[in-house]
Every structure is written in structure tokens, then in C-alpha cells.
Amino acid sequence: MNFIISIFQRIFADNMGIKNIIQVLSLLISVAVFSQKSTPKKAPVKKKVIVAKENTVLPVINEDLPLLIPKKKDGNFGYVDQKGRFVIKPEYHIAVFFYEDCNLLNAPDEKLRKFGTADYATVEKDEISYRVDKKGKRVYRFRQEDLGKCVHKEYTQQLYQAYVLNGFYGIIEKATFKDPADYRQFQIYPQYDYLFILEGDDVANPMIIASKNNMFGVIDVHNRIIIPFEYDDIKRNFSWKLGKMFDVSKDGKNYYYIDSKNRTY
Template sequence: MMNMKKTFGFLLTLLSILIFSQAKSVKKLPVKTTPKTAVKKASAPKPNPDLVRINEEVPVLIPQKKDDQFGYINQKGKFIIQPQYHIAVFFAEDCNLLNSPNEKIRKFGTKEYATVEKDMISYRINQAGKRVYQYKNSDLGKCKSEYKQQQYQAYILNGFYGIIEPAKFVNAADYRDYQIYPQYQYLHIMEGDDVSNPMIVASHNDKFGVIDVNNKVIIPFEYSNIKRNFSWKLGKMFEVTKDGKNYYYIDSKNKAY
């Protein structure tokens, strides 16, 4: 009987030890807290102070010639891309590249790039002046036809130029049929997006200026020549000269750049 009591007592002691050890094993350990690291938000790129817009109607970068080489100035007249090219045109779309059979090339056809030429090689450059693409014939696609029928056209009467609207013009002997009665030495309608209100290069008293279809003078007659190119369509600017040699760009308010 004594042995049984001893055995029973031993079992109770052993059971107590086991229960106590389990209670200790399930005790929660303190959780370590790590300090949260602040996630930095990506800051927006700072605008280039050199690409400032003073006039919203004209491009940020404007082709400019110096010492027979072309570069690009900003609207304040500072050279941002140094003169080094034989040809430099406005930053504008190139439909041949936009429709390139090579999809990787098409981005270079957007208006974020400009076409330049140096040593008989044509490139596309970005606004930082970096050459990002060299033209290859195999990359050129076909431009989609975007021709807009002109609403007005020049008309010559007795050696003088005027403007008519062909859809309404009936009788050349009736001055009321003319949009602008022939009175200029020369007229040329500049290509642009607004065919109902085109800019018209005109010559009067051997000087060139710009008028609209209502015969309002936009650019005074003070230039020896105004080029009939795509400067108005691409950059809302006119390429002018007073001495017949040095050409530069002006905006529609006759401000020179």
C-alpha cells in the first residue's frame, strides 16, 4: 500500500512539472517593433528655366542662324542648342517617321523632336540638343494625305494681285466679287491650319508685309523679303529679312527673335 502511495505521489509530482513547463513554453515573447521608414515620393522633374514661354503662340525653341550655322534659341534669344547645323527646322511632327514600318522609330516622328542636317546627314534631335535618331530610307513610311483645300486664292488683274473666294467668284468685272480687289505687286497665301483666316504675304511699293483676307495689315510693309515656306504652319512665325541676306523669325505681332 505504501508503495502505491509513493507511486501515486511521484506521478502527481511529475504531472505538476509537465504542466508548469508547458505553461512556461507558451508564454508570449515580446514582439520587436521596427521603426517605419518613410517612403519618399518621387518628385516631379523641375522645368528647365531655359525653356521659358513668354509667348504661348510661338515655339519654345526657335531656329536661329549664326556664322552660317543653325542652332536654336529660346524666346529670350539665348542659344540653347549651339549653331552647328546646315539645316534646322522647327520642332514638329515628321509624318514619314510617325508611319514608319519600324514601330520603335515612330516615337521620333512626334513634335518633341526636330529635324536637322549636318555634313549631309539628317538627324532628329530632342530639346536638349541630343541627336537621338539618324534618318534611314528603310525607316520612312508614307504620309497620310492631310491636304486642306484652300478657301481663297490669289487672282491677277491688269498686272496686280488680289484675293478671291472661288466658290463665290462669278464676274471678274464686278469689284464686289473680290475678297481683296487686285492692288498688290504680289500675293501668296501661306499654308496653315485655319483656311478661313489665312495669313497672306503681300508686296507693296517693293516692300513685303503680311495681310489677312479682310485686307488688314498684320505685318507692316518694311521687309525686303518674307519667305513663303512652312514657318507659319509649323511655328506661327514668319521668316523675314530687311537686307536680303540676314533672315530671322518674327511672330504675328512683328516681334523679332
């Protein structure tokens, strides 16, 4: 700008003609345009792009087992994968297998019904129940007004039942058993201190909690030992039906899950 002012001062000081003034102005405009084109442009700042990591695929060691298994640590439940690594941190008083919730499946609000599918599990913390997804996110908090009525499903009649003879437990097939004096009519002749047939999908081959010499194990209807008699207790719950696992304890206080190969989780 100072350069241009000095040129004008010189023009008027020298009393230059109009023609010369026009030439000088043309020169100044050319210089100004050239200087604008020559000004270096700042390089655009590249924004840092953060690419989210892909979801970790849960390992599959046993195809019969759930991908996530409830596990207790320091007094609270979380979920581990089939390798025993925590995927959902232990912070819940109660945590059950990922399984359908029929009340939510029949919720009056159709938008809530998806939370009743087996993609979610029910947990409880501070006496509040939630449904969580497989990443551990709480996606729904239970409210009584949200719950519908479970649709009645036809009960699958069990083929076998426990039978007590002379203080010992055996197994009979209900449809064919008639004479307890005929040992051949017993599926398993009474020889155990206690037997309990677990609820399951395969009624022809149920898992049976058995007690002998004050220790618990699991047998099948052919009297084959599935889980050795080394446990102080095995819970009579739905862990076999929901997760193909057994809820066991060696001290009657601390419980954990094992699979049908006696592997601990």
C-alpha cells in the same frame, strides 16, 4: 604582444603553480578583450552625393509660338527660346521647327516611330540628317530603310486665292467669285504688286504675303496689315503653318523669324 611574452617568461621563471597560471591567463584574456573593445573605430567616410539640377523650364511669352525657334548665328542654325537665348547651340546647316515627321511616324520598326513625333526636330550637319530632342541631343540618324510611307491626309481646300487684274493682285473667295467686273465680289480688290496665301490651319483667316513698292509685308483677308512693308523678302514656306512665324529678310541674304507682332527672334 611583448607584454604577453614577458608575463609567460616570468611565470616559468618563478615556477608558478597551475592555479596561478590559470589566474594569470584569465587576466591576460580580459586585458586583450578590453583592448579590442577600446580600440576606436574609424568614422565611415560619407560619399559625396551630387544632386542633378532639375530641367530648366522654357519660358512662354507667346502661347501661339513654339518653345524652341530655329535661329542662325555665324552661318549655322541652332535653337533659341522665346526670350531669344540659345538652348541648342548653332552647329547645323539646316534646322527646322519641332514638328512631326510622317515617314518616321510610319517606320517599319515600331521603336523608331516615337522619333517622328513633334517632340523632336530635324537638323542637318555635314550632309547627315538627325532628329534631336529639346535638349539638343541627337537621338536618331536618318536611314532610308527606316522610313515608312506617309499616311495620306485629306487636303483642306483653301477658301481664298490670289487674282490678277490689270497687272495687280487681289484676293477672291473661290466659291462665290463670278464676275471680275463687279468690284464687290473681290475680297481684296487688286492693288498689290504680288500676293501669296500662306499654308495654315485656319483657312478662314489665312496670312497673306504682300508686296507693294518693292517691299514685303503680311496682310489678312480683310486687308489689315499684320506685318508692315519693311522687308526685302518674306519666304513662301511652311514657317507659318509649323511655327506661326514668318521667315523674313531686310537684305535678301540674312533671314530670321518674326512673330505676328513683328517681334524678332
